[in-house]
Amino acid sequence: MSALTIDRIAGALGAELHGLDLTRELTTGEVDALYAAVVQHKVVFLRDQPYDIAHLERLTVQLGGHGHTPFLESIPEHPGVVKVVREADEGGFNFGGKWHSDWSFQPAPPALTLLWSVEVPPTGGDTMWSNQELAFDTLSDGLRTTLAELDVVHSAGWAYSADGILARTAKGRSMRINTSDDALAEQVHPCVPTHPDSGRQTLFVNPTYSVRFAGWSQADSAPLLQHLYEHSTRDAFTCRFRWTANTLAIWDNRSTQHNALDDYRGHRRELHRTTVSGLPPTR
Numbered sequence: 001m002s003a004l005t006i007d008r009i010a011g012a013l014g015a016e017l018h019g020l021d022l023t024r025e026l027t028t029g030e031v032d033a034l035y036a037a038v039v040q041h042k043v044v045f046l047r048d049q050p051y052d053i054a055h056l057e058r059l060t061v062q063l064g065g066h067g068h069t070p071f072l073e074s075i076p077e078h079p080g081v082v083k084v085v086r087e088a089d090e091g092g093f094n095f096g097g098k099w100h101s102d103w104s105f106q107p108a109p110p111a112l113t114l115l116w117s118v119e120v121p122p123t124g125g126d127t128m129w130s131n132q133e134l135a136f137d138t139l140s141d142g143l144r145t146t147l148a149e150l151d152v153v154h155s156a157g158w159a160y161s162a163d164g165i166l167a168r169t170a171k172g173r174s175m176r177i178n179t180s181d182d183a184l185a186e187q188v189h190p191c192v193p194t195h196p197d198s199g200r201q202t203l204f205v206n207p208t209y210s211v212r213f214a215g216w217s218q219a220d221s222a223p224l225l226q227h228l229y230e231h232s233t234r235d236a237f238t239c240r241f242r243w244t245a246n247t248l249a250i251w252d253n254r255s256t257q258h259n260a261l262d263d264y265r266g267h268r269r270e271l272h273r274t275t276v277s278g279l280p281p282t283r
């Protein structure tokens with residue numbers, strides 16, 4: 001087994017990993033060490049890994065198997081592998097450009113996401129992540145006690161429904177997205193699940209897919225949810241990653257949110273993404 005070295009990139013979360021060669025199949029020990037690093041650092045980056053779709057698929061399977069990918073068309077012959085792309089001459093906003101954790105509206109949201117860069121802009125197009133364990137830990141005792149007993153309703157409606165934001169801005173988009181009113185289905189999760197691997201409590205709300213607290217109206221929920229969205233993405237809880245081509249990022253969706261920055265108009269950006277299946281969040 002090759003030696004894995006870890007360089008943290010920020011105080012709150014994120015680390016660059018060195019010592020793994022993804023062109024060959026990782027040993028069980030290497031996969032376990034990689035998974036443990038993702039859980040500990042919440043997002044890890046492996047630079048200078050020549051992109052190969054077969055290697056992305058192999059690693060996804062080794063880390064736990066593909067999650068279900070709704071709404072986004074997969075690359076033909078490669079189910080579950082999605083091309084996240086915006087062309088240099090394309091208008092509209094970028095994919096993933098609002099804080100979220102991936103597919104939090106699913107009964108069992110993905111444990112991990114893998115995102116491998118193929119082509120990135122010379123400047124701009126960074127991605128940010130935020131540590132949701134730290135976000136929860138830094139709330140006041142009273143609010144933590146209250147939130148720990150609440151459930152949150154999640155839905156993909158705002159983004160993916162037939163009149164959602166992605167349908168309304170579809171003109172000229174090169175990403176293949178199938179919007180549908182299936183997106184209006186609702187899913188309830190604890191506001192503060194316990195991470196199945198770390199055993200730590202984590203705040204599990206995000207402004208893209210969280211709709212309201214279960215049993216509360218949207219109007220009653222909005223002020224507290226807005227407070228949590230602002231608190232959970234405070235600068236001090238985040239890291240920001242500058243991509244180079246052939247870099248693989250792997251993040252833990254159970255303990256992070258992420259946000260793709262839209263500051264690279266006039267340049268092409270292409271990354272390939274898979275998710276690793278997860279468990280239903282529980283207290």
Ligand code: SIN
Nearest residue numbers: 084095096126127260
């Ligand atoms: C995503 O939200 O999955 C995309 C992130 C990115 O393009 O940086």
